Amino acid sequence: xxxxxxxxxxxxxxxxxxxxxxxxxxxxxxxxxxxxxxxxxxxxxxxxxxxxxxxxxxxxxxxxxxxxxxxxxxxxxxxxxxxxxxxxxxxxxxxxxxxxxxxxxxxxxxxxxxxxxxxxxxxxxxxxxxxxxxxxxxxxxxxxxxxxxxxxxxxxxxxxxxxxxxxxxxxxxxxxxxxxxxxxxxxxxxxxxxxxxxxxxxxxxxxxxxxxxxxxxxxxxxxxxxxxxxxxxxxxxxxxxxxxxxxxxxxxxxxxxxxxxxxxxxxxxxxxxxxxxxxxxxxxxxxxxxxxxxxxxxxxxxxxxxxxxxxxxxxxxxxxxxxxxxxxxxxxxxxxxxxxx
Amino acid sequence: xxxxxxxxxxxxxxxxxxxxxxxxxxxxxxxxxxxxxxxxxxxxxxxxxxxxxxxxxxxxxxxxxxxxxxxxxxxxxxxxxxxxxxxxxxxxxxxxxxxxxxxxxxxxxxxxxxxxxxxxxxxxxxxxxxxxxxxxxxxxxxxxxxxxxxxxxxxxxxxxxxxxxxxxxxxxxxxxxxxxxxxxxxxxxxxxxxxxxxxxxxxxxxxxxxxxxxxxxxxxxxxx
Numbered sequence: 001x002x003x004x005x006x007x008x009x010x011x012x013x014x015x016x017x018x019x020x021x022x023x024x025x026x027x028x029x030x031x032x033x034x035x036x037x038x039x040x041x042x043x044x045x046x047x048x049x050x051x052x053x054x055x056x057x058x059x060x061x062x063x064x065x066x067x068x069x070x071x072x073x074x075x076x077x078x079x080x081x082x083x084x085x086x087x088x089x090x091x092x093x094x095x096x097x098x099x100x101x102x103x104x105x106x107x108x109x110x111x112x113x114x115x116x117x118x119x120x121x122x123x124x125x126x127x128x129x130x131x132x133x134x135x136x137x138x139x140x141x142x143x144x145x146x147x148x149x150x151x152x153x154x155x156x157x158x159x160x161x162x163x164x165x166x167x168x169x170x171x172x173x174x175x176x177x178x179x180x181x182x183x184x185x186x187x188x189x190x191x192x193x194x195x196x197x198x199x200x201x202x203x204x205x206x207x208x209x210x211x212x213x214x215x216x217x218x219x220x221x222x223x224x225x226x227x228x229x230x231x232x233x234x235x236x237x238x239x240x241x242x243x244x245x246x247x248x249x250x251x252x253x254x255x256x257x258x259x260x261x262x263x264x265x266x267x268x269x270x271x272x273x274x275x276x277x278x279x280x281x282x283x284x285x286x287x288x289x290x291x292x293x294x295x296x297x298x299x300x301x302x303x304x305x306x307x308x309x310x311x312x313x314x315x316x317x318x319x320x321x322x323x324x325x326x327x328x329x330x331x332x333x334x335x336x337x338x339x340x341x
Numbered sequence: 342x343x344x345x346x347x348x349x350x351x352x353x354x355x356x357x358x359x360x361x362x363x364x365x366x367x368x369x370x371x372x373x374x375x376x377x378x379x380x381x382x383x384x385x386x387x388x389x390x391x392x393x394x395x396x397x398x399x400x401x402x403x404x405x406x407x408x409x410x411x412x413x414x415x416x417x418x419x420x421x422x423x424x425x426x427x428x429x430x431x432x433x434x435x436x437x438x439x440x441x442x443x444x445x446x447x448x449x450x451x452x453x454x455x456x457x458x459x460x461x462x463x464x465x466x467x468x469x470x471x472x473x474x475x476x477x478x479x480x481x482x483x484x485x486x487x488x489x490x491x492x493x494x495x496x497x498x499x500x501x502x503x504x505x506x507x508x509x510x511x512x513x514x515x516x517x518x519x520x521x522x523x524x525x526x527x528x529x530x531x532x533x534x535x536x537x538x539x540x541x542x543x544x545x546x547x548x549x550x551x552x553x554x555x556x557x558x559x560x561x562x563x564x565x
Contacts (some may be wrong), residue, residue, distance in 0.1 A: 088463035
């Protein structure tokens with residue numbers, strides 16, 4: 001049977017109206033957006049914790065929600081696993097008891113210990129959640145969800161409450177767990193790295209509306225819209241005036257630049273990723289001077305801010321502490337992203 | 342000769358009424374926490390909290406008005422069961438339940454509201470029934486708060502005087518509870534007898550609070 005998750009929901013919220021529409025045929029979908037854009041609300045609607053005002057949600061042949069036929073399956077009947085931002089482990093139950101809740105009534109003891117082992121929780125069975133580290137708590141939460149055997153896993157900002165070191169290790173663990181998982185997963189995040197790392201497909205949400213949708217690599221490489229470029233991590237965005245088919249004047253940086261694609265009138269902005277500049281000679285194509293720039297040393301890169309507001313990031317080794325900003329830098333025309341408002 | 346009947350009556354009344362108050366308070370608190378209509382919530386909260394704020398004799402007045410021989414419930418019981426509620430032992434239970442209910446209800450509600458709603462939603466997405474979520478998640482995690490509500494309600498029920506006097510009266514051997522007995526003995530000038538009852542009440546109150554505080558403390562240490 002072909003697998004298909006359909007979501008098309010509308011809900012009136014205080015600040016804006018949520019209107020999300022997508023279909024997922026396989027793997028992991030990322031929902032990327034700034035905080036308070038309706039990401040969590042979308043996940044909660046799929047889980048049945050929150051009810052949309054209108055719309056339709058179905059998985060394969062099961063209708064979860066249908067406002068026209070007044071179908072609204074209880075969360076208990078949806079077979080959806082939800083990884084909460086704070087993991088929501090039951091504080092009054094031990095690790096073992098928490099996982100056993102996922103297995104349900106009359107579970108098999110061997111099955112339980114197998115899951116405990118698979119998530120590297122052996123030795124921690126009798127501990128209470130408060131006695132575990134953040135990473136262990138996440139593993140318990142994941143084990144509890146997997147024990148339940150869901151068709152869909154919903155991950156709500158799974159790494160937001162962690163420090164950088166732990167985050168990187170847990171990302172690897174989670175990537176591996178999800179690889180073994182046969183169903184759908186949807187991850188909500190405001191972190192572009194997480195979205196890029198986990199998700200085959202991506203939706204970008206802003207103020208409750210889908211502003212970009214598609215293959216993750218494609219969305220990152222060709223963001224098309226200003227807001228999408230910003231959310232996928234494009235540091236430099238400027239308003240433009242079109243000079244001719246291949247030349248623009250940047251209004252924010254005071255530069256005239258050549259682009260590689262033919263310009264059309266709906267292009268209102270250009271974007272340049274901070275890593276895409278390189279040092280240049282004065283008369284190179286798209287070169288400009290760096291007078292009045294300032295630099296900040298980071299562990300693995302230099303961050304250079306130019307007088308006109310452009311950001312440049314230049315990779316370095318940890319032991320290098322000297323860097324002379326070149327007099328001129330340039331940008332390759334094919335690295336200039338054309339954007340619509 | 343010391344009359345032991347007030348002790349028996351009081352223990353019986355306090356035990357039966359805490360049983361009713363405890364479960365009634367839990368259910369009502371949970372119902373109100375889950376209620377979505379804010380106006381309804383405020384109105385119901387006002388009604389349920391009223392006995393805490395009103396003078397006990399005023400509550401007793403209303404109870405008499407409802408459960409008295411001419412009251413809606415009182416006359417119903419007389420007509421259908423030939424049973425007179427007012428000035429009978431069950432009246433002491435009714436008075437104690439109504440007076441101790443707000444303490445139980447408010448403590449339980451406060452404890453339920455402290456629970457992270459994600460825990461309840463996690464239970465739902467893991468297929469737990471609402472009944473199981475209530476006992477295993479909500480009740481279990483709100484237990485310290487619920488128990489302290491129980492302590493207060495029990496103490497309130499044991500010490501109930503005003504509303505009991507209005508609805509149940511002060512009939513020796515029937516509705517004369519310990520606080521009533523203390524009042525009656527003092528009124529009759531028997532300070533020695535009154536003192537015996539007083540000592541007993543203080544003793545019981547102290548033991549109950551000690552036991553429940555101990556349980557609460559242990560539970561809190563276990564998970565936090």
